[in-house]
Amino acid sequence: MIENLNMIYDDxxxxxxxxxxxxxxxxxxIRAGKASPSMLSGVMVEYYEAMTPLQQVANVSVMDAxxxxxxxxxxxxxxxxxxxxxxxxxxxxxQNNGEQLIISVPPLTEERRKDLVKKAKAESExxxxxxxxxxxxxxxxxxxxxxxxxxxxxxxDAESEIQDITNDFSNQIDSFLIVKExxxxxx
Numbered sequence: 001m002i003e004n005l006n007m008i009y010d011d012x013x014x015x016x017x018x019x020x021x022x023x024x025x026x027x028x029x030i031r032a033g034k035a036s037p038s039m040l041s042g043v044m045v046e047y048y049e050a051m052t053p054l055q056q057v058a059n060v061s062v063m064d065a066x067x068x069x070x071x072x073x074x075x076x077x078x079x080x081x082x083x084x085x086x087x088x089x090x091x092x093x094x095q096n097n098g099e100q101l102i103i104s105v106p107p108l109t110e111e112r113r114k115d116l117v118k119k120a121k122a123e124s125e126x127x128x129x130x131x132x133x134x135x136x137x138x139x140x141x142x143x144x145x146x147x148x149x150x151x152x153x154x155x156x157d158a159e160s161e162i163q164d165i166t167n168d169f170s171n172q173i174d175s176f177l178i179v180k181e182x183x184x185x186x187x
Contacts, residue, residue, distance in 0.1 A: 001145065001149070001150055001154065004145055005142075005145070005154070005158050005161075008138050008141050008142065008145075008158070008162075009138075009161060009162070009165060011138070012134055012135070012137075012138045012162060012165050012166075013165060015134040015137075016131055016134055016165065016166070016169040017169075019127050019130040019131055019134070019169070020127070020169060020172055020173065020176075022127070022130075023123060023124065023126075023127035023173060023176065024176060026123045026126075026127075027120060027123060027176060027177075027180050028041075029041055029042060030116050030119055030120055030123075030180065030184070034065050034066075034105075035062050035063075035064070035065060035066055035067055035068045035103075035105045036062065036068075037060040037061065037062065037068065039068070039090065039092075039105070040054050040060050040068070040070070040085065040088075040090075041053075041054075041055070042088060043081075043084050043085055043088045043090075044084055044088070045057050045058075045077065045080050045081050045083075045084035046080050046083070046084065047077060047080065054070070054081065054084060054085075057072060057073060057074070057077055057081065058070050058071055058072040058073060058077070058081055059071045059073070063102070066104060066105045066107075067102060067103065067104055067105065068092075068102075068103040068105065069100055069101070069102060069103075070085075070094065070100060070101040070103065071099075071100045072100070072101075075098075075099070078096055078098075078100075078101065079096070081094070081101060082094045082096055082101055085101070085103070091106070091112075092105065108184075113184050113185055116184045117181050117184050117185065120177060120180045120181060120184065121177065124173050124174070124176070124177040127173050128170055128173060131166055131169050131170055131173070132166070134166070135162055135163070135166045138162045139159060139162060142155055142158045142159060142162070143155075145158075
């Protein structure tokens with residue numbers, strides 16, 4: 001029984017770690033005033049009649065704190081990349097010089113900063129929902145073990161351990177969110 005419980009705890013930690021990784025990736029996409037290649041990670045480009053991630057058709061680099069450079073591997077897709085960036089609704093306007101796209105990242109307004117904080121909070125809530133779903137799955141497995149002969153005391157201890165694990169990961173999400181909020185609101 002102890003082995004089964006430890007396996008459930010390990011699975012819960014693993015699932016929660018994946019939720020945290022996903023949450024961090026989503027936070028990285030929220031720009032905080034500085035140019036970053038991850039800002040364009042969600043951009044899809046029409047490439048040979050198929051929607052393709054920008055990273056598969058071009059190299060994105062930072063020229064300075066407010067400028068991104070998009071260097072396509074084929075010059076023929078410059079206009080498609082430009083259209084993809086505009087269609088992605090990031091508020092960016094790429095400039096085509098025939099060789100590459102130059103994207104000036106505008107400074108954030110106070111209103112836009114507040115919107116980005118709301119978006120970050122929404123991402124944190126989504127991550128916490130994932131943690132709660134993982135907790136529910138682990139608790140269901142504990143109930144199945146109870147039917148297989150797990151004692152009442154061990155079941156209560158297991159439920160408490162699962163809650164502690166979930167709280168630890170939830171606190172990690174909160175701390176990431178606080179750092180991101182501070183980053184976004186810093187002018």
